[in-house]
Structure formats: structure tokens, C-alpha cells
Amino acid sequence: MVRGRISRLSVRDVRFPTSLGGHGSDAMHTDPDYSAAYVVIETDAEDGIKGCGITFTLGKGTEVVVCAVNALAHHVLNKDLKDIVGDFRGFYRQLTSDGQLRWIGPEKGVVHLATAAVLNAVWDLWAKQEGKPVWKLLVDMDPRTLVSCIDFRYITDVLTEEDALEILQKGQVGKKEREKQMLAQGYPAYTTSCAWLGYSDDTLKQLCAQALKDGWTRADLPVKSLFLQMMDANQRWDVPEAVEWMSKLAKFKPLWIEEPTSPDDILGHATISKALVPLGIGIATGEQCHNRVIFKQLLQAKALQFLQIDSCRLGSVNENLSVLLMAKKFEIPVCPHAGGVGLCELVQHLIIFDYISVSASLENRVCEYVDHLHEHFKYPVMIQRASYMPPKDPGYSTEMKEESVKKHQYPDGEVWKKLLPAQEN
Amino acid sequence: MVRGRISRLSVRDVRFPTSLGGHGSDAMHTDPDYSAAYVVIETDAEDGIKGCGITFTLGKGTEVVVCAVNALAHHVLNKDLKDIVGDFRGFYRQLTSDGQLRWIGPEKGVVHLATAAVLNAVWDLWAKQEGKPVWKLLVDMDPRTLVSCIDFRYITDVLTEEDALEILQKGQVGKKEREKQMLAQGYPAYTTSCAWLGYSDDTLKQLCAQALKDGWTRADLPVKSLFLQMMDANQRWDVPEAVEWMSKLAKFKPLWIEEPTSPDDILGHATISKALVPLGIGIATGEQCHNRVIFKQLLQAKALQFLQIDSCRLGSVNENLSVLLMAKKFEIPVCPHAGGVGLCELVQHLIIFDYISVSASLENRVCEYVDHLHEHFKYPVMIQRASYMPPKDPGYSTEMKEESVKKHQYPDGEVWKKLLPAQEN
Numbered sequence: 001m002v003r004g005r006i007s008r009l010s011v012r013d014v015r016f017p018t019s020l021g022g023h024g025s026d027a028m029h030t031d032p033d034y035s036a037a038y039v040v041i042e043t044d045a046e047d048g049i050k051g052c053g054i055t056f057t058l059g060k061g062t063e064v065v066v067c068a069v070n071a072l073a074h075h076v077l078n079k080d081l082k083d084i085v086g087d088f089r090g091f092y093r094q095l096t097s098d099g100q101l102r103w104i105g106p107e108k109g110v111v112h113l114a115t116a117a118v119l120n121a122v123w124d125l126w127a128k129q130e131g132k133p134v135w136k137l138l139v140d141m142d143p144r145t146l147v148s149c150i151d152f153r154y155i156t157d158v159l160t161e162e163d164a165l166e167i168l169q170k171g172q173v174g175k176k177e178r179e180k181q182m183l184a185q186g187y188p189a190y191t192t193s194c195a196w197l198g199y200s201d202d203t204l205k206q207l208c209a210q211a212l213k214d215g216w217t218r219a220d221l222p223v224k225s226l227f228l229q230m231m232d233a234n235q236r237w238d239v240p241e242a243v244e245w246m247s248k249l250a251k252f253k254p255l256w257i258e259e260p261t262s263p264d265d266i267l268g269h270a271t272i273s274k275a276l277v278p279l280g281i282g283i284a285t286g287e288q289c290h291n292r293v294i295f296k297q298l299l300q301a302k303a304l305q306f307l308q309i310d311s312c313r314l315g316s317v318n319e320n321l322s323v324l325l326m327a328k329k330f331e332i333p334v335c336p337h338a339g340g341v342g343l344c345e346l347v348q349h350l351i352i353f354d355y356i357s358v359s360a361s362l363e364n365r366v367c368e369y370v371d372h373l374h375e376h377f378k379y380p381v382m383i384q385r386a387s388y389m390p391p392k393d394p395g396y397s398t399e400m401k402e403e404s405v406k407k408h409q410y411p412d413g414e415v416w417k418k419l420l421p422a423q424e425n
Numbered sequence: 426m427v428r429g430r431i432s433r434l435s436v437r438d439v440r441f442p443t444s445l446g447g448h449g450s451d452a453m454h455t456d457p458d459y460s461a462a463y464v465v466i467e468t469d470a471e472d473g474i475k476g477c478g479i480t481f482t483l484g485k486g487t488e489v490v491v492c493a494v495n496a497l498a499h500h501v502l503n504k505d506l507k508d509i510v511g512d513f514r515g516f517y518r519q520l521t522s523d524g525q526l527r528w529i530g531p532e533k534g535v536v537h538l539a540t541a542a543v544l545n546a547v548w549d550l551w552a553k554q555e556g557k558p559v560w561k562l563l564v565d566m567d568p569r570t571l572v573s574c575i576d577f578r579y580i581t582d583v584l585t586e587e588d589a590l591e592i593l594q595k596g597q598v599g600k601k602e603r604e605k606q607m608l609a610q611g612y613p614a615y616t617t618s619c620a621w622l623g624y625s626d627d628t629l630k631q632l633c634a635q636a637l638k639d640g641w642t643r644a645d646l647p648v649k650s651l652f653l654q655m656m657d658a659n660q661r662w663d664v665p666e667a668v669e670w671m672s673k674l675a676k677f678k679p680l681w682i683e684e685p686t687s688p689d690d691i692l693g694h695a696t697i698s699k700a701l702v703p704l705g706i707g708i709a710t711g712e713q714c715h716n717r718v719i720f721k722q723l724l725q726a727k728a729l730q731f732l733q734i735d736s737c738r739l740g741s742v743n744e745n746l747s748v749l750l751m752a753k754k755f756e757i758p759v760c761p762h763a764g765g766v767g768l769c770e771l772v773q774h775l776i777i778f779d780y781i782s783v784s785a786s787l788e789n790r791v792c793e794y795v796d797h798l799h800e801h802f803k804y805p806v807m808i809q810r811a812s813y814m815p816p817k818d819p820g821y822s823t824e825m826k827e828e829s830v831k832k833h834q835y836p837d838g839e840v841w842k843k844l845l846p847a848q849e850n
Contacts, residue, residue, distance in 0.1 A: 030524045060496055060525040064535060067492040071485055099455045100485040106660075108689070108715065109534020110489060154687040157664040157696070235531075239582040262579040264533070264718040266691060267725050271582070290533065293689040300692050 001130055002082040004043025009076055011069040011117070012038045013062045014400070015410040016341065016373055017419055022198025023372055024058075024339070026234040030198070033059030034341045034373060035410070037066050037114065038400060039121045043081060051125025052399040055117035055312040056340040061110075062410065068114035071101060076118060085126050088149040092318045095119070096151070108290040112315060119316030120346065124396035133391040134317065135349040139179060139356050143168035150322045154293045158300060164325045171357040178356045186387030187352050188362060189369040190218030190230065192339055215386045218366055230284070232258040239268040243275045250276075256284040256306050263288035269303035282306055287337035288313065295323045299330040306364070308337040311346035324354050334359065339370030344381045345397035348388040376404035426555050427507040429468025434501055436494040436542070437463045438487045439825070440835040441766065441798055442844055447623025448797055449483075449764070451659040455623070458484030459766045459798060460835070462491050462539065463825060464546045468506060476550025477824040480542035480737040481765040486535075487835065493539035496526060501543060510551050513574040517743045520544070521576070533715040537740060544741030545771065549821035559742065559821045560774040564604060564781050568593035575747045579718045583725060589750050596782040603781045611812030612777050613787060614794040615643035615655065617764055640811045643791055655709070657683040664693040668700045675701075681709040681731050688713035694728035707731055712762035713738065720748045724755040731789070733762040736771035749779050759784065764795030769806045770822035773813040801829035 015035040018024050024032045036054040043049070057065055075095050076084075084091045095115050096107050105111040127134045138146065147164050191211055199207070218229050231254045237245060242260035249257075257276065260283065261268045273283045282305030289295055291314060298304045307327045314320050327334050336351050338344040351367045359365070367388055374380035378399040382389040391397050407414045440460040443449050449457045461479040468474070482490055500520050501509075509516045520540050521532050530536040552559045563571065572589050619632030643654050656679045662670060667685035674682075682701065685708065686693045698708045707730030714720055716739060723729045732752045739745050752759050761776050763769040776792045784790070792813060799805035803824040807814040816822050832839045 028522065028524070029528060032525060032528075058525040058528040060523065061493070061529040061536070064489060064492045064496055065529060068486070068489045068535070071489055097453065098485065099453070100457060100483040103454060103457075103483040103713075104486040104490060104535050104538060106688075106713070109536060110493070110529050111486070111534060113529060152663075154663055154690060154693070157693065238577075238579055262718045263531075264716065265579060265722065267722045268579070268582065268718075288528075288531070291689065293687045293693075297690065297692045 002085055002126065003129065004045030004047070005078060005080050006041050006076050006084075007044045007078075008042040009069075009073045009118075010040050011066050012405060013066050013410045014038045014341075014405050014408045014413075015059055015062060015416065016376075016408055017415065018372070019059070023196055025196045025198035026232065027197060027236045028234045029058055031059075035059050035062045036341045037062055037069055037117050038405060039069055039117045041076065041121045041125060043125070047129075049125065049128050050399075051121040051123075051128065053117045053119065053121025053124060053316075053396075054342045054346075054398055054400075055113040055120070056343055057113070064110055065113050065117070068110045069117055072098075072111075072114055072118055076122075081122075081125065081129070084122060088318060089151050092119070092149070092151045092315060093153070096315060107293075107315065112290060113313060115315050116312050119318060120312070120396060120398055123317050124398045128395040131394050133349060133394060134396045135352040135356075135390060138317070138349070138353040139175065143172070146321065149318045150325075151318065152322070155296050155322060155326065158296050159322065159326050159329060163329065164322075167325050167328050167358065171360060174360060175356055178360060182352050182356060182390050186384055186389040187348065187355060188366050188387050189383060190366045191216045191369050191371070191386075193369075193371045217386065230254060230256050230258060233260045235259045235262055235288070237261050239265070239271050242272045246272070246276050246281055247279065250279040250281060254281055256282040258284040258308070259287070260285075263290070264294070266294065266297040266301050266303055269298060270301040273303050273305065277305065284308055284335065286310060291315070292319050292322045292326070296326055299326055299332060304332065306335045307332050308335055308368075309347065309350065310337045311343055311350060312340075317350065320350050324350070324358050328358050333361070333364040335365055336367045338368040339372065341373050342377060342398060342400075344369055344374070344388075345377055345379070348381060348391065349396060352388070352390050376400050376408075427510055427551065428554065429470030429472070430503060430505050431466050431501050432469045432503075433467040434494075434498045434543075435465050436491050437830060438491050438835045439463045439766075439830050439833045439838075440484055440487060440841065441801075441833055442840065443797070444484070448621055450621045450623035451657065452622060452661040453659045454483055456484075460484050460487045461766045462487055462494055462542050463830060464494055464542045466501065466546045466550060468550070472554075474550065474553045475824075476546040476548075476553065478542045478544065478546025478549060478741075478821075479767045479771075479823055479825075480538040480545070481768055482538070489535055490538050490542070493535045494542055497523075497536075497539055497543055501547075506547075506550065506554070509547060513743060514576050517544070517574070517576045517740060518578070521740060532718075532740065537715060538738060540740050541737050544743060545737070545821060545823055548742050549823045553820040556819050558774060558816045558819060560777040560781075560815060563742070563774070563778040564600065568597070571746065574743045575750075576743065577747070580721050580747060580751065583721050584747065584751050584754060588754065589747075592750050592753050592783065596785060599785060600781055603785060607777050607781060607815050611809055611814040612773065612780060613791050613812050614808060615791045616641045616794050616796070616811075618794075618796045642811065655679060655681050655683060658685045660684050660687055660713070662686050664690070664696050667697045671697070671701050671706055672704065675704040675706060679706055681707040683709040683733070684712070685710075688715070689719070691719065691722040691726050691728055694723060695726040698728050698730065702730065709733055709760065711735060716740070717744050717747045717751070721751060724751055724757060729757065731760045732757050733760055733793075734772065734775065735762045736768055736775060737765075742775065745775050749775070749783050753783050758786075758789040760790055761792045763793040764797065766798050767802060767823060767825075769794055769799070769813075770802055770804070773806060773816065774821060777813070777815050801825050801833075
């Protein structure tokens with residue numbers, strides 16, 4: 001089924017002026033313009049199928065990620081798609097271990113975001129050619145093939161290829177029933193749409209009331225507001241502060257505190273977790289964890305109770321597979337980060353696959369949802385009864401409407417041509 | 426003394442075709458072209474003094490760092506130098522916590538390398554205006570002012586402002602004698618020049634013999650060669666492999682094994698360290714540790730016995746100060762990473778300051794040295810009797826010869842105009 005040689009890679013800087021409305025603002029990111037480096041790959045197969053991939057950014061700096069995608073392009077161009085997916089581990093290694101480029105990473109920050117955008121496009125292309133949504137491509141895939149997509153470098157002390165295979169083989173039991181269940185009921189979500197830091201208290205109350213009416217029973221609120229289920233500190237605190245503040249806020253019985261401190265501080269999260277778990281508060285983190293090595297350690301150190309994968313910061317499906325499997329090994333529930341631009345569209349595939357083929361559990365599990373910017377996607381998420389309904393269209397739901405891309409290209413799109421002169425005045 | 430408003434920032438992509446000779450090659454970086462994003466800042470002070478800053482790269486990807494420097498430029502332009510250095514902690518925080526840019530870091534990878542280049546230029550400018558080399562500027566600085574340059578965010582569980590002050594105040598005792606000692610004898614170095622992986626065994630033997638003749642008694646050799654004092658694995662191994670291999674190599678009694686695994690794997694380094702220290706082998710790491718939060722944890726976890734700071738990966742002098750102070754608190758010797766382009770020029774300032782004002786010890790301490798590319802710097806390092814002699818010229822020794830920059834600019838410099846068509850054929 002897999003066909004064609006990659007004949008073209010284009011990447012564009014697409015920005016939505018969300019900072020104008022305070023959407024997405026938090027303690028550390030006060031004025032985000034939700035943006036994406038948007039990659040499109042084409043083949044010479046003459047079937048008209050394109051692979052689309054994104055990585056999520058906050059406005060400024062998208063041009064830096066675009067530049068990094070261009071630096072990676074030579075690893076993709078002129079490759080046969082069947083050679084790429086036939087040795088996906090090798091291809092992943094090639095992208096992430098380029099002898100010159102790895103110095104400016106490795107597997108972190110800008111180059112890794114660029115890697116994610118490129119690999120997301122490859123997965124979209126592959127799934128489209130197979131005529132399946134990515135979650136279904138993964139669910140139907142033989143465990144050996146799944147494992148062959150994963151680079152186990154630096155995680156074999158926790159998860160070997162054999163461990164991974166064993167988990168996936170166990171996951172085959174009851175798979176069909178769980179797939180049916182997902183198709184009927186969807187995957188449970190929680191909403192962050194009602195509580196960005198830049199919103200006024202009145203807006204916040206109004207949106208929360210509306211969310212409850214719409215059937216949302218789980219919401220994530222920034223630390224400033226005091227009625228909540230999940231709290232998000234957005235890396236605001238040092239370790240002692242996090243313990244002190246959350247001990248005071250324990251009376252509000254939050255399910256978790258998200259990102260209490262630096263995303264790099266594994267031992268810090270472990271200290272915070274040790275102090276707060278006895279108070280009934282879990283630690284959630286992951287949206288800025290830069291690779292599987294960090295997740296491995298968070299699990300080893302018992303530093304988190306909820307693991308938040310991100311579809312655009314880790315190295316696409318490949319690296320996320322390794323994290324889902326490690327989480328399963330440690331029996332830590334995965335509750336993905338979403339929102340931004342397209343993060344909901346992508347991550348739903350991963351978490352639905354996780355339920356059907358890996359975790360086989362919905363206990364303590366929810367996937368973040370934010371009701372923004374879906375209108376720019378060709379295959380937007382479908383939410384019913386506060387749940388993600390499994391996508392049916394082939395691909396990774398990454399394709400944007402060409403009109404939206406053109407309008408929001410930075411700095412030459414229509415939207416920015418109007419806004420930029422106004423902002424300069 | 427400090428004067429002028431930053432009126433211009435330029436950044437250039439400068440590459441040296443070192444891969445042609447196999448210089449600098451190691452297990453993971455097989456074909457490096459030693460390169461730099463080279464930043465020059467100018468003021469309106471009409472004194473002709475420019476601040477020059479670099480960050481080191483390996484060829485491809487330098488253009489990505491250049492792009493990131495441009496994204497940071499608006500934080501620097503039109504600022505008074507006295508406002509920057511008068512609240513250097515605030516300025517550091519502003520650069521590293523830009524609400525939109527921090528998403529593509531934070532404080533890691535490309536954006537942090539770019540931050541280093543910009544801040545290195547600011548330190549060069551400041552020191553030149555004060556008429557002192559950076560090491561001397563630091564040595565003469567009041568402990569309170571030194572501390573005001575450091576952002577303590579995310580490290581207060583290990584080092585508070587008060588801790589830092591106490592260490593620096595203790596360091597005042599005997600400072601003058603140690604300064605005299607440095608000026609007379611210099612800081613001990615070890616050489617890596619003789620043993621790049623791409624060199625043949627014959628070349629290697631010849632260079633080692635020559636190095637011994639030149640008075641070098643300490644050398645760093647890649648794992649392939651078996652006569653050695655320090656070994657460097659360059660992140661080649663997973664944790665169990667590192668333990669297995671080094672247990673076998675213990676009979677050669679290396680002082681340390683450098684970068685046995687992923688630079689992100691704090692707990693992995695701790696496991697390796699626990700296994701190897703009883704065999705008499707220390708763990709050295711740091712050249713790819715991306716920020717102070719990682720160093721903090723390596724120290725907390727007893728994961729290293731030799732701490733290798735890097736002058737161009739961490740956020741310049743500011744962040745390195747915090748790491749030197751944490752190392753002192755844990756009594757772990759600092760043995761800087763150097764080589765590349767300009768790394769020796771910069772890091773000598775930090776380690777000489779460390780000896781005079783912080784560690785007050787030379788025990789188990791050496792600074793890496795590589796005899797490459799110094800001819801392109803206006804104020805190159807001076808090595809005597811295998812020691813770094815303290816620089817006397819004002820600034821951070823970062824200024825490159827304009828002729829060298831022009832010739833090696835990528836892709837338009839004379840050197841590349843000749844090489845690129847040849848490489849394409």
C-alpha cells in the first residue's frame with residue numbers, strides 16, 4: 001500500500017492573533033499568539049495525497065522552528081516512504097542524531113519541535129495512504145511493527161524492546177471490545193477553555209457556568225481562581241514555594257497540580273510529589289517535558305501521578321509510543337496535554353490508541369480539550385457528551401484549510417498585513 | 426564607567442571546515458564543522474567599543490541559532506548598558522522568559538544557545554568599558570553585585586541568594602594571593618587535541634608523543650584508544666551498557682569517564698556513578714547539560730564527580746556563576762569543557778575566577794584545551810607549561826578577527842564559495 005518518493009517539503013509560519021483576546025494566557029505565557037510551523041510533504045506517487053504535520057508554538061519563535069525544519073529537510077527529501085516506515089526506528093534515529101544538528105539539541109527545544117512537525121507529516125501521509133486514521137493504523141498494527149517504530153536509546157534501563165512487546169501483546173486481549181466502546185462513547189475529556197489567566201473574573205464565572213451546562217464536569221483552572229478540579233501553576237514556583245502554596249490550597253481538594261515548577265526538575269517534582277500525595281493532590285506534568293529521557297526519570301523518581309504527553313513536543317507518534325509504554329509499565333495514567341492549535345486534533349489519536357492497545361483503562365484518565373481554532377482544520381475534532389469521538393477520516397487530522405493557512409501566514413497573510421501596522425502604532 | 430545605549434546588534438554564521446581533517450570528530454558527532462553564531466553589539470557612546478559574543482555550533486544548524494538571536498534582539502536594542510548590568514538578573518529573566526519564545530525552550534537548545542551568544546556579547550562590552558578582562562571584572566566585583574547577576578529561579582532548594590553571598594564572602598579570604606598565583610602560574614589544562622575519533626591510529630600515537638614532549642601530562646581520549654587518563658563516551662551508551670563497558674575498562678585506571686549516556690539522564694548518571702566510583706572511576710559531564718536546573722539535579726543525585734561547565738551552552742557568565750556556586754556548595758570540582766571555536770578563550774575567564782573567588786582549590790581540577798582555531802581570535806588564549814595564562818586584554822576574549830569572519834561566513838565567505846561547489850560534486 002505504501003508508495004512514492006518524497007519529492008517536496010514545504011513549511012510555513014502560521015499565526016493566530018489569540019493574544020488580542022487573552023485566550024491561552026497563563027502565568028508564564030502572558031500573551032500567546034497560538035501558532036504553528038506547518039509542514040506539507042508530497043510524493044511522486046501521483047495520487048494527490050499529501051502529508052501534513054504541525055508543531056505548536058506561541059507566536060514569536062515560529063520562524064526559528066521553520067528554519068529548523070528546513071535544516072532537517074534533506075533527511076526526508078528523495079526518500080521512499082516505504083523505506084522510511086519500513087525502518088522507522090532508523091529514520092527517527094537519523095533525524096534526531098544528525099552529527100552536526102544534534103549539538104543544538106539533542107532531542108530538545110527547537111530542533112525537536114521541528115522533528116515533531118516533520119514526523120507528524122510522515123504519519124499523516126502514511127495513514128492517508130493506508131486509508132485509516134492514525135489511531136486505527138496503530139491499533140491494527142502488529143506489535144512487532146509498532147516496536148520497530150521506537151528508538152529505545154537511553155531508555156533500556158526501564159523499557160527494553162522485549163518489555164514493550166510483552167505489554168503490546170497483552171494489550172491485544174479485549175482490543176476489539178475496547179475499540180467498539182471508543183467508537184460508541186469516545187474518550188473522556190476535560191475543558192480548559194473557561195479559565196485563561198487573561199480573562200476577567202466575570203468572564204471566568206460565566207464560562208464555567210456555560211461549561212457545566214454543556215456537560216463538562218471537569219475543568220482546569222489557573223491558580224488565581226479558587227473553585228476547581230485541576231490546578232495549573234505553569235512552572236511559576238520553586239520547589240519549596242510549590243510545597244508551601246499547595247499545602248495551603250489542599251482544602252480545595254484539587255485532583256492535581258500541574259507543572260508546579262521547572263519542567264526540567266525531575267528531583268524537584270519528586271520532592272513536591274512526596275509532600276502533596278499524602279494531602280490527596282497528585283502532580284501532573286509533561287507539556288514541556290522535552291523527550292522520553294525526562295519522562296523516564298519522572299516515572300523512575302515517582303515524581304508524577306498523571307503523565308501529560310504532548311503530540312508536538314515529543315518526536316511524534318514514535319517517541320510518544322515509548323512514553324505510553326513506560327507509563328503502562330509504571331501504571332501511571334496518561335492524561336494528554338491539548339489545546340493550542342491542532343493539539344486536540346493530534347493527541348486524540350494517541351490516547352484512543354493508548355486505551356485500546358496499551359492501558360485498557362479509563363480510571364483517572366482524561367484528555368484536555370480547548371474549544372479554539374478547530375475551524376481552521378479540514379478534519380476537526382468531534383466532541384460529544386464531553387468526550388473525544390474517534391476520528392474516521394484517514395490521516396492524523398493535521399491538515400489545515402488552505403484558506404486559513406494563507407490568511408494567517410506570518411507576516412504576509414491578510415490577517416497580519418492588517419494587524420502589524422496597527423500594532424506598530 | 427558604564428555608558429551608552431545599544432544601538433545595533435548584528436549576528437553572523439561563521440563556519441570552519443574542520444570536518445575535512447576529521448578534527449573534533451567523536452562517536453556521536455562524526456563530521457563537525459566547528460562554527461559559531463557570532464554576535465556584535467554596538468552602542469551610541471561613540472567610544473568605538475563593541476561587544477562580541479559567540480555560541481559554538483557544529484556546522485548545520487548555525488543558521489537556526491542565528492535566527493533565534495534575531496528573535497531575541499528586540500530585548501537588547503535601545504537598552505542602556507547601565508540599565509542592563511544594573512539589573513542583570515532582571516535582564517537575564519527577560520531574555521529567558523519571553524512569554525512567546527520560552528515555549529520553544531525554555532532555557533534549552535537553540536534559544537538558550539542564542540541567549541548565551543547575546544549575553545556573552547554584553548559581558549564583553551561591559552568588561553571592555555571597564556578596561557578589564559572578564560575574569561578580573563568578576564574577581565573585583567563586590568559579592569552583592571555578583572549575586573545580583575544570577576537568576577535563582579528553580580535552584581533555591583539548593584542555593585539561595587544568602588547561600589551564594591556566604592560562599593562569595595568566604596572566597597574573599599586569600600583572594601589576592603590566589604590572583605598573584607594565577608598570574609604567575611596560570612590554570613592547569615589538559616589536551617584533547619591528539620585524539621579525535623576520525624584520526625588514524627598512527628596519527629593518534631604521533632600526536633600523543635608530541636603532546637608529552639610539549640609538557641602535556643593529561644589527555645582525553647575517545648573510548649577506542651586504550652592508553653589514557655580521561656575517557657570520553659560522548660553519550661554513546663545506555664545506562665546498563667555504560668556500567669558494563671566501564672567495569673571492563675577499569676583496569677586502565679581512567680580518572681573519569683565523560684558523558685557515559687544521555688546528557689538529560691540525571692538518574693542514569695547517578696546509577697553509573699554509584700557503580701563506577703567504587704572502581705576508582707569518576708563521572709564527568711556537562712558540555713551538553715542545558716541549564717542550571719540539570720546541573721542542580723546532577724549535584725543533588727551525586728551523579729557526577731567532575732562538573733564540566735560550558736561557556737556557550739549555559740546562559741553566559743550569569744548562569745555559570747550559579748553553577749560554580751552550586752558546585753562549591755557540593756564540593757565537586759569544576760573542570761570546564763573547551764575546544765570548539767572560542768570555548769577556550771571564554772571559559773578560561775570563568776575557571777580563573779572560580780579559583781580566585783569561589784573554589785580556592787586546584788585539587789582534581791583541570792580545564793580542557795584544544796589547539797585549534799585560536800588564530801581567528803583577536804585575543805587568543807595563551808598556554809604556558811600546559812596552563813592557561815590569565816588574559817590581560819579587556820573583555821571576554823570573544824572578538825574574532827574581521828578578516829576571519831568575512832572569509833568563513835556561511836555560505837558567502839571566500840572559503841565556502843570555493844568548498845560548496847566542490848562538495849556538491
